[in-house]
Amino acid sequence: MIAPSIIALVAIQLLSHGVKAADLPPGAVSRMTLKSPLSDPAAKIVKIKHGPYTVPANGMVNNAMTPKVALPCTDCYITAMQAGLEYADGTEANIDTGAWLHHMVLYNTGQKDAICARKSALKLWPQRIFSSGNERTLARLNANGNWGLPVLGTDTFGLLTELMNEAAEPKSLYLTMLYEYVPASTAGYKAATIIEMDATECGDSELPAKEGVYEYHSAEWVSPYSGEILWVIGHGHDGATDVNMLKNGKVACNSVQYYGLEPAFVAPGAGEMPSVDNVHQLNDSGHAHGGASTSMKHISNTAVCTNIGRLEKGDKLVVEGLYNSTKYAQMAGHGEHALEPQMAISFLYLGLDQGLSITPDTTTPVRMPVEIQGNIPTGFGCPGLPVYLIPNQLSAMMAFLGLGTGSACMQGGVNMPNLGSQIVSQT
Ligand SMILES: [Cu+2]
DSSP: OOHHHHHHHHHHHHHHSSOOGGGGGGGGOOOOOSSOOOSSEEEEEEEEEEEEEEOOOTTEEEEEEEEEEEOEEEEEEEEEEEEEEETTTTTTTOOGTEEEEEEEEEEEEEEEETTTTTGGTOOEEEEEEEETTTTTTOESSSTTEEEEEEEOTOOOOEEEEEEEEESSSEEEEEEEEEEEEEESTTTTEEEEEEEEETTTSSSSSOOOOOSEEEEEEOEEEEESSSEEEEEEEEEEOOOOEEEEEEEEEEEEEEEEEOOOSGGGEOOOSTTOOOBBHHHTTTOOOTTTSSSTTSSSEEEEEEOOOOOEEOTTTEEEEEEEEEEEEEOOOOBBBBSSSSSSOOOOOEEEEEEEETTTOOOOTOOOOOOOOOOOOOOOOOOOOOTTGGGGGGGOOOHHHHHHHTOOOOSSOOOEEEOTOOOOOOOOOOO
16 A cells, blocks of 8 residues: 555655656655645645845855744744745746855754754754755655644744855845745644754865765764654765765665756856866766866756654764766866865754644744763854854854854855845745
8 A cells, every 4th residue: 555645745746847757867856836736735835035145246145144034934834845046036046047056054043953952062053944055955844744843933043045156247136945834733743853964063064075986974973863754855066976874874865966957957058167077078978068168967956765764762874975076077166175165964854753743822842852962072162253254054053142163263154134035925
């Protein structure tokens, strides 16, 4: 018998826009739109446009920090999330027009991060709830049962955004968040959380690029939590073939990185892109890389894992990023580095065994306990530096709270405390 959740997931894939599900490679999922079919009769989809961000010609908006943005809902469970990038007229902004959603991180300062809170002296590290690179992968929490990320009225979402413009004129861009949610009163829903495994652990996620075949591993993390593994997304940068999550030494999620499955993720040729592909004239089997007059494919989709079983207390998790620079060209660096830094991150949404339902008429937080164990030194903070001087995403969160990781106190970010948000409801 096929579980109803699988049928629902297949239906979502078949009916979503973008690449037809039948054309998607193994594990890849279609993106959500405002018109996507709902996973639950009680669900709604809402889109929030954050911006505008003005990105200079051939330039970037570096880690723009907005400590408070609109919530999609309150007393509710988020059942799916997806980031996007748009122009003012609502059309997609992507690599084919030089616009990159370099990265975004959404966090909840009302809650604590499952992994990194224990690393700060006051246990105040905010909960990272969603992150995306330009591949814009859907995160779905209820593919495998009635789970969602709880949002209470006391929660505050903050947003960190880094955008890149490879066109010769400035661009005005909007970061979009699409949320599917159900009211807290929806029967049967329980609280999920996110475990973010990063090869730099609670660092700035950036790893030096190398040439050829190489890989990165995180340190082993021993889970103090137990529950259903709901959805896992692997995030890497150009050059990555796979981002795997290992459980107790075995690959539990193989997130294959797919390149250029949609035209929007293919850069125009003729030197528009400062890629090593163009410089080195690399060729790989079956991909149209090569001379300076050809286009370059970038990561457009990642395999996700759902229905892969449970996480038990004591299970050991590791994320590994596998890279091959001759198979997929890496991005040329913009600063002092010849190549852009790489990443190896797994976003694991976990349906907690101890996850209780929200009681709508109370504001009692019903979250998991934050792990407090081990003897990890606290950073020295970034004394005297305002938030906008700190580009590192995690340091920015810490600085926002008056703390610091002690690892990345340098100049570069921008503070956008009054960034606009427009809420676009489902039609
Ligand atoms: Cu990244």
